Amino acid sequence: MIEDKNPKKTSIGELGEFGLIDYLTKNIKISHSSTIKGIGDDAAVLDFKNKKAVVSTDLLVEGVHFDLAYMPIKHLGYKAVMVNLSDVYAMNAEATHITVSIAISNRFPLEAVEELYKGIRLACEKYNIDLIGGDTTSSTKGMLISVTAFGEANQEDIVYRNGANAGDLLVVTGDIGGAYLGLQVLEREKQVFQVNPNMQPDLDMYSYIIERQLKPEARQDIPGLLKALDIKPTSMIDVSDGLSSEILHICKQSKVGCNLFEEKIPLDPQVISTCEEFKVDSTTMALSGGEDYELLFTIKQDDYPKIKANPNFTIIGHMTQESEGVHLITRANQKVEMVAKGWNPLKKEEE
Numbered sequence: 001m002i003e004d005k006n007p008k009k010t011s012i013g014e015l016g017e018f019g020l021i022d023y024l025t026k027n028i029k030i031s032h033s034s035t036i037k038g039i040g041d042d043a044a045v046l047d048f049k050n051k052k053a054v055v056s057t058d059l060l061v062e063g064v065h066f067d068l069a070y071m072p073i074k075h076l077g078y079k080a081v082m083v084n085l086s087d088v089y090a091m092n093a094e095a096t097h098i099t100v101s102i103a104i105s106n107r108f109p110l111e112a113v114e115e116l117y118k119g120i121r122l123a124c125e126k127y128n129i130d131l132i133g134g135d136t137t138s139s140t141k142g143m144l145i146s147v148t149a150f151g152e153a154n155q156e157d158i159v160y161r162n163g164a165n166a167g168d169l170l171v172v173t174g175d176i177g178g179a180y181l182g183l184q185v186l187e188r189e190k191q192v193f194q195v196n197p198n199m200q201p202d203l204d205m206y207s208y209i210i211e212r213q214l215k216p217e218a219r220q221d222i223p224g225l226l227k228a229l230d231i232k233p234t235s236m237i238d239v240s241d242g243l244s245s246e247i248l249h250i251c252k253q254s255k256v257g258c259n260l261f262e263e264k265i266p267l268d269p270q271v272i273s274t275c276e277e278f279k280v281d282s283t284t285m286a287l288s289g290g291e292d293y294e295l296l297f298t299i300k301q302d303d304y305p306k307i308k309a310n311p312n313f314t315i316i317g318h319m320t321q322e323s324e325g326v327h328l329i330t331r332a333n334q335k336v337e338m339v340a341k342g343w344n345p346l347k348k349e350e351e
Helices: 016-025 073-089 110-127 178-195 204-214 221-228 243-254 269-278 282-288 301-307 345-350
Strands: 035-037 052-061 094-104 130-138 143-153 169-173 235-239 256-261 294-299 313-321 326-329 335-337
Touching: 035 130, 052 073, 073 094, 073 110, 073 143, 073 235, 094 110, 110 130, 169 301, 178 204, 178 269, 178 282, 204 269, 235 243, 243 256, 243 282, 243 294, 243 313, 243 326, 269 282, 294 301, 301 313
Parallel strands: 094 130, 256 326
Antiparallel strands: 052 143, 094 143, 169 294, 169 313, 235 294, 256 313, 326 335
C-alpha cells in the first residue's frame, strides 16, 4: 500500500468545541446498566447500587510521558486508557467507565484527534468500558490527555496497599522490564533517524518489548482469576513506576519489610537478549523501569498451593518485619538494601 504523502487535514477550528465533541463521540455505545446518563449533559449519572465505586485519574503530557516521534497517535489513545484501567484492577475491582479530557495545540488537525479517539474507542470496546464524558480545550504547545477511570467492587473484595503482613508471599503477574527497554530501543532509533532520515529501522527482533511500551495491556483478567482461585490478596499495586518503587509503597503503607529474590524476577527472553546488547543489567531494568502495568500483590502463605502452578503468577519474595528493612537478595546470595529508582516525572522536569 502506497502511503498518502498529503493526507487530508481538517482544522478543528472549523468544527468548534461542541462540534468536535459530537464528531468524536457519535459512535460511542453504552454497554453497562450502571450508566444512566453518559455523554451529552452537564455530568454523567451512574448507579452502582450496593457496590463501592473506585476512581483513578492519570495525566499524560507530550514531551514528558510520550513522544509522538515514535508513538503512533492511535496507540497513544489506547495506552492512555490502559494506564488508568490498571489502577482500578490494582484495587481488585472491575473497571466500568472512563472520562477523557484533552488539550491540543493548533498543529493537530481533526484527523489526528480522530486517530487518538480510535485508540480510546478500541480500548473501551476490548475492555468493555463506557466512555461517559470529558472535556476538550486548546493548548499553547503540544498535547495533554487526562483520563479518569471508574470501577466497582463489593466492599469485601477491595484490596489496598496497606494490608501486607510479615510472612506473606510477594507475587507478580506476567514479566517485568520490557516496557522500559522498549523505550530505550525507540529512543535509540529516533537518534539514528535524526542523523540519517533515510535509514529504515528493523525492529522485528524487538517486537515484544516495543509493544509493551507502545501498546500495553492492563491485567483485567487478574481480579476474576484470583476470585476463581479463592484468593484475596492482602495488598496489591500496579507496576507503573518500577518494581522497587511499588514494593517500597507496599512496605511503607503496610509497615513491613521485604526480601525480593533477584533470581525469581520474571524476565522475557527478549528483555535478557536486549539487555546484553545494550550492556545494561536486566535486574536494574526490572527494578527501575516501570510502565509494565502488571500487578504486584501479597498473599498469605496458606494460599501458596492455590497459586504455585499457575503460569500467570511468579512468587518473587516474601514480606518480613518492618525492622528487617527492604532488601534484594542477589543471585550471589548477597543482601542489598532496596531503594526507589523508578521514573519520576517531577524530578525530570526539575533537572
